[in-house]
Amino acid sequence: MDNKNFLKIEKLKSGYTDKFIIDNISFDISKGSFTGIIGPNGSGKTTLFKTITGELSLVKGSIYLNNNNILKMQPKQKAQKIAIVTQTADAVDISVEDYVLMGRYPYKKKFQLFDTAEDLELAHKFMKLTGVLRFKDKLMTELSGGEQQLVAIAKALAQEPELLLLDEPTSHLDISHQMQVLNLIQKLNEEYNLTVLMIIHDLNLAAEFCDFIIMLDQGKIYVKGTPEEVLTYKNIEEVFNAIVITQENRITKKPSILLVSDKTYKQI
Amino acid sequence: MSSKHIKQVFFIAIMFLLLITVSLLALSVGEINFTPNEILKIFKNQTGIEYMIIHNIRLPRIILGIAVGGALSLSGVLLQGVYRNPLVEPYTLGISGGASLGVAITIIFNLSFVFGVYMLPVSGFIGAVATTFLVYILAVRKNYYNINRMLLIGVMISFMSSSTMMFLMSTTTAENLNSIIFWIMGSLDEPNKxxxxxxxxxxxxxxxxxxxxANPLNALRLGESKAKHLGVNTTFIIRAIFILASILTGVSVSVAGVIGFVGLIIPHLMRLIIGSDFRLLLISSFLGGGIFILISDIIARTIIAPNELPIGVITGMIGGIVFIIVMSRSKIKI
Incomplete structure (x- = not known):
């Protein structure tokens, strides 16, 4: 297997009906990596994900996963390789167990109405791993936002994906749940060698968890590299149009970003 | 099998038994009442006026009732699943309006010579299919469609066909007007076997x-986008369901006329009772639709006997009252 070019995106252009949002993007990520995608609103982060999951009709260029062109894959085949966790779990009146079992959909045959013993076993395994097994008979609507996200991750794992996409999975959560979700993702990445591609707004969390970061600006890659290379005050000021102070955290040795208001800025 | 599954199988079995019971009841009551024993005897002998009543009049009516109730309720549950909108019913998309218009045109322009006795059902079906087709091509643009747009266009087409109907009805003869109204009110009385x-x-x-x-519909409960993430070909599924629901509704409307309310309330009642898993919901809505239509028909035939009320009157009244009571008492959100 080609470990280095596990996900290979080449000259990708995509967008909605008549306008390209993603403008000629090329990058590749290696198997087992934890890559963060950052950028201001409208820079094309979510559009990039929608291109990968096949939700856009206007696509040029190519996306290879493990040397397979995913743009030509059947939807079910693709869902066996790529799973996505979005900002919210869109809770409906469905039990936690049934929600996680939906992750087995890509493996179901047309007339197969019932879940197999294997489906159930996998669902339980991943519910246990994400710590939601105790809720299995509760309705999704009865859980908190953080718990729902953990269930959504269990559903994504039930797809047994090779690549896990996360679109701001913690943006609606308090810090305790943010850390719970991100620690879990890190564990999955390290212990199960799951390749992770995550859109994240919080730059400090990006620095803490990602080993590679891609910074998007207006549909193009502005810069990519290690957190130290990408998260400089100059890059952030240029792309986000915000004043920040960046420094290496003395304890964690990782970049730390401090936001500065206009008023404070004038005073210093 | 877990206790949950046993409960579900049990529920379907009860629905099935209920349908059989109601069918037997429908066989025995009417202008002349028979006991179950008498019915058995009549079927054994296969002669006489009683056999005529039961075999040639009541039995086809029961079969048609189950078919129409099942089809309307099934297409209601399918459409509510796709549109994720609890107010959608088979008639929302203009299907009944189109069918009625087709029939009205046939009656007014006296087109019966084309297909003879089949002319009214055929024209009803053509009207239904033509409207759904129209809604579909108007709603889809460059292979991309918006579900809400489709609904709005359906509602508009519905209004337009009923206005056209009113225009035709106001300019035609009293005799034609009678036939049209009789057809629109709906009835399970169909002499053609x-x-x-x-x-x-x-x-x-x-x-x-x-x-x-069933599986794709379950995935669609999480929304179109999440269903896509699970590998559902949503474009295909939505199209297929739209076509299936149109055929089911078109066929029932063209033979039994516009019987309202079944497609809206039965799916809701079933969802309140057994939840939103489509693997259960499809069959139980079908059975529930049949039961509901048969009960309504029994009432319609007997309440002012020897005269008969249009079945739509009963489905609307009884259905509406039961529905409101159940809804206002239940804690479940739509």
Missing amino acids: ILVKAVFYISLVGLATSYLM
């Missing part, structure tokens, strides 16, 4: 086909 059989088989095939979509 071939038509009854056709509707019955089509509704059963529709039920079987709908099970191909």
Whole structure:
């Protein structure tokens, strides 16, 4: 297997009906990596994900996963390789167990109405791993936002994906749940060698968890590299149009970003 | 099998028994009442006026009732699943309006010579299919469609066909007007046995086909985008369900007229009772629709006997009252 070019995106252009949002993007990520995608609103982060999951009709260029062109894959085949966790779990009146079992959909045959013993076993395994097994008979609507996200991750794992996409999975959560979700993702990445591609707004969390970061600006890659290379005050000021102070955290040795208001800025 | 599954199987079995019971009741009551023993005897002898009543009048009516109730309720549950909108019913998309218009045109322009006795059902079906087709091509643009847009266009087409109907009705003869109104009010009284059989088989095939979509419909409960993430070909599924629901509704409307309310309330009641898993919801809505239509028909035939009320009156009244009571008492959100 080609470990280095596990996900290979080449000259990708995509967008909605008549306008390209993603403008000629090329990058590749290696198997087992934890890559963060950052950028201001409208820079094309979510559009990039929608291109990968096949939700856009206007696509040029190519996306290879493990040397397979995913743009030509059947939807079910693709869902066996790529799973996505979005900002919210869109809770409906469905039990936690049934929600996680939906992750087995890509493996179901047309007339197969019932879940197999294997489906159930996998669902339980991943519910246990994400710590939601105790809720299995509760309705999704009865859980908190953080718990729902953990269930959504269990559903994504039930797809047994090779690549896990996360679109701001913690943006609606308090810090305790943010850390719970991100620690879990890190564990999955390290212990199960799951390749992770995550859109994240919080730059400090990006620095803490990602080993590679891609910074998007207006549909193009502005810069990519290690957190130290990408998260400089100059890059952030240029792309986000915000004043920040960046420094290496003395304890964690990782970049730390401090936001500065206009008023404070004038005073210093 | 877990206790949950046992409960679910049990529920379906009860629905099935209930349908059989109601069918037997429908066989025995009417202008002349028979006891179950008498019915058995009549079927054994196969002669006499009693056999005529039971075999040639009541039995086809029951079969048609099950078929039409099942088909309407099934297409309601399918459409509510796709549109994720609890107010959608088979008639929302203009299907009944189109069918009625087709029939009105046939009656007014006296086109019966084309297909003879089949002319009204055929024109009803053509009207239904033509409207759905129109809604579809108006709503889809460059292979991209918005579900809400489709609904709005359906509602508009519905209004337009009813206005056209009113125009035609206000300018035609009293005799034609009578036939149109009689047809619109809906009835399970269909003398042609071939038509009854056709509707019955089509509704059963529709039920079987709908099970191909049970898993995708379950995934669609999480929204179109999340269903796509799970590998559902949503464009195909939405199109297939739209076509299936149109055929089911078109066929029932063209034979039994516009019987309202079944497609809206039965799916809701079933959802309140057994939850939103489509693997259960499809079959139980079908059975529930049949039960509801048969009960309504029994009431319609007996309440002012020897005269008969249009079945739509009963489905609307009873259905509405039961529905409001259940809804206001239940804690479940729509």
